Amino acid sequence: MKLTYNKHEKLKSQKTIEKLFLDGESVSAYPLRLVYLKHGESRKVAVSVSKRNFKRAVDRIRIKRLLREAYRLNKTMLINKEVNDYALMILYISKDMPDFELVNTKMKKALEKFTDTISKS
RNA sequence: CAAGUAAAUCGCCUUAUCGCACAAGCAUUUAUUGUUUGUGAGGAAAGUCUGGACACCAUAGUGCAAUAUAGUGGUUAACAGCCACCAGCCGUGAGGUUAGGAAAAGUGCAACAGAAAGUAUGUACAGGUAAUGCUGUAGUGAAACCAGGUAAACUCUAUUAGGUGCAAUGUCAUGUAAACUAGCGUUUGAGCGUGCACGCGCGAGCUAGAGGGUAGGCAGCUAAAGUAUAUUGGUAACAAUAUGCGUAGAUAAAUGAUAAGGGUCAAGACACUAAUUUAUUAUUGUUUUGUAACAGAAUCCGGCUUAUAGAUUUACUUAAAUA
RNA sequence: GGCUGUGUAGCUCAAUUGGAUAGAGUAUUGGAUUUCGGCUCCAACGGUUGUAGGUUCGACUCCUAUCACAGUCA
Numbered sequence: 001m002k003l004t005y006n007k008h009e010k011l012k013s014q015k016t017i018e019k020l021f022l023d024g025e026s027v028s029a030y031p032l033r034l035v036y037l038k039h040g041e042s043r044k045v046a047v048s049v050s051k052r053n054f055k056r057a058v059d060r061i062r063i064k065r066l067l068r069e070a071y072r073l074n075k076t077m078l079i080n081k082e083v084n085d086y087a088l089m090i091l092y093i094s095k096d097m098p099d100f101e102l103v104n105t106k107m108k109k110a111l112e113k114f115t116d117t118i119s120k121s
Numbered sequence: 122c123a124a125g126u127a128a129a130u131c132g133c134c135u136u137a138u139c140g141c142a143c144a145a146g147c148a149u150u151u152a153u154u155g156u157u158u159g160u161g162a163g164g165a166a167a168g169u170c171u172g173g174a175c176a177c178c179a180u181a182g183u184g185c186a187a188u189a190u191a192g193u194g195g196u197u198a199a200c201a202g203c204c205a206c207c208a209g210c211c212g213u214g215a216g217g218u219u220a221g222g223a224a225a226a227g228u229g230c231a232a233c234a235g236a237a238a239g240u241a242u243g244u245a246c247a248g249g250u251a252a253u254g255c256u257g258u259a260g261u262g263a264a265a266c267c268a269g270g271u272a273a274a275c276u277c278u279a280u281u282a283g284g285u286g287c288a289a290u291g292u293c294a295u296g297u298a299a300a301c302u303a304g305c306g307u308u309u310g311a312g313c314g315u316g317c318a319c320g321c322g323c324g325a326g327c328u329a330g331a332g333g334g335u336a337g338g339c340a341g342c343u344a345a346a347g348u349a350u351a352u353u354g355g356u357a358a359c360a361a362u363a364u365g366c367g368u369a370g371a372u373a374a375a376u377g378a379u380a381a382g383g384g385u386c387a388a389g390a391c392a393c394u395a396a397u398u399u400a401u402u403a404u405u406g407u408u409u410u411g412u413a414a415c416a417g418a419a420u421c422c423g424g425c426u427u428a429u430a431g432a433u434u435u436a437c438u439u440a441a442a443u444a
Numbered sequence: 445g446g447c448u449g450u451g452u453a454g455c456u457c458a459a460u461u462g463g464a465u466a467g468a469g470u471a472u473u474g475g476a477u478u479u480c481g482g483c484u485c486c487a488a489c490g491g492u493u494g495u496a497g498g499u500u501c502g503a504c505u506c507c508u509a510u511c512a513c514a515g516u517c518a
Contacts, residue, residue, distance in 0.1 A: 003140075004141090058417055065378080273507045287445085288518050
């Protein structure tokens with residue numbers, strides 16, 4: 001299995017995103033917060049960093065790259081489970097600049113929590 | 122040697138593995154997947170302060186208002202940029218810096234102090250006269266017998282300028298409410314023609330409120346007033362010619378992650394050498410730890426401004442003091 | 445990406461065409477009044493006028509740069 005995260009897996013539709021924040025539920029593993037909603041299509045994922053917390057574009061882009069990379073390497077946790085028709089939004093909440101190691105471990109934790117809550121319900 | 126001045130350049134590199142975007146080819150299949158190759162952030166990409174390109178709207182006429190610049194000449198597609206020279210100011214100097222037109226066209230303004238701040242003549246002392254603010258000094262103040270000061274006050278002069286900006290604009294697709302309420306108006310003319318008035322033209326709708334719907338794709342979209350070197354012209358900015366290079370196009374927004382090695386700088390430790398204040402400074406070497414500054418394209422170029430660890434190169438200056 | 449606008453005490457606002465120590469309400473602190481508290485009265489505290497330069501004798505006011513925060517567009 002190739003670990004990819006390409007154009008077709010990105011969540012882009014503004015309508016879906018609006019709905020996601022309106023009706024979606026969330027789990028968090030500080031400094032990450034994962035908002036999810038079942039929407040009936042293939043799995044879509046987006047990452048986001050607030051402009052309020054990071055003023056400079058360089059920092060925001062840097063964190064989003066780390067988040068994408070962490071998701072890409074850990075997406076095996078989602079495969080072979082019944083979560084392939086969900087829309088996900090991964091937010092970075094903290095105000096401190098992270099390194100890859102932190103993001104990676106927290107991403108694992110967040111995805112684990114997500115699959116747990118889904119399988120329980 | 123030290124302290125400076127000016128100009129210019131660079132501003133992490135290599136390898137491996139895994140990934141992202143775009144383009145082209147091949148295969149599979151009809152819009153996807155797989156695979157190969159190539160390309161993929163900056164000197165400021167930033168601020169949006171300016172000048173253009175490009176696009177759309179306007180363009181019978183008249184008047185008013187509004188913008189910006191400000192020594193002289195040159196340069197450029199154009200500019201508030203750049204270059205040269207003159208003048209003022211700062212510095213020992215190399216150099217730096219200046220919104221640097223007009224107060225004898227007009228209007229305004231000047232607190233406090235002062236006799237007096239613009240049709241203003243007064244005090245003390247001195248000088249002078251037939252006589253008098255007639256002359257000088259003092260005193261107040263930023264400015265006081267002068268056709269004064271102030272234009273980053275209005276203004277005048279010269280030059281400049283139609284408006285809006287790629288969310289422009291064109292096109293395809295999807296969807297809805299040509300409905301409702303209030304005001305103005307239909308030849309006695311609302312509104313529009315992108316500052317205002319008149320005029321001219323068009324002209325039956327226009328404005329506000331609450332509410333309903335869509336906010337997707339494609340084109341525009343990247344080869345350019347481009348850049349490096351050499352020669353010629355010019356004090357220079359710059360121009361011409363020749364040769365080489367061919368240079369990102371994302372859109373919840375690509376250019377990344379991990380590991381190893383090199384390497385810059387900083388701090389600590391040790392050793393050697395030199396100087397002298399004999400425990401400090403400096404050079405060199407080894408080693409340990411930390412670490413690459415400011416910062417991320419969004420239609421495209423020229424400039425300006427601001428941020429920027431550190432490294433390198435070239436040219437030039439040094440009065441006084443100390444050696 | 446483009447185009448506009450606003451920054452004054454902890455908070456809400458003033459300050460005439462550039463003129464002096466930048467005011468008012470509220471909040472805070474102290475005092476008076478009350479048996480105690482509130483209301484009321486008196487006083488104090490609190491500002492490098494977002495920041496940095498410039499023009500001017502003098503700047504909240506004029507000019508330039510910069511920082512922060514809002515609004516707007518198809």
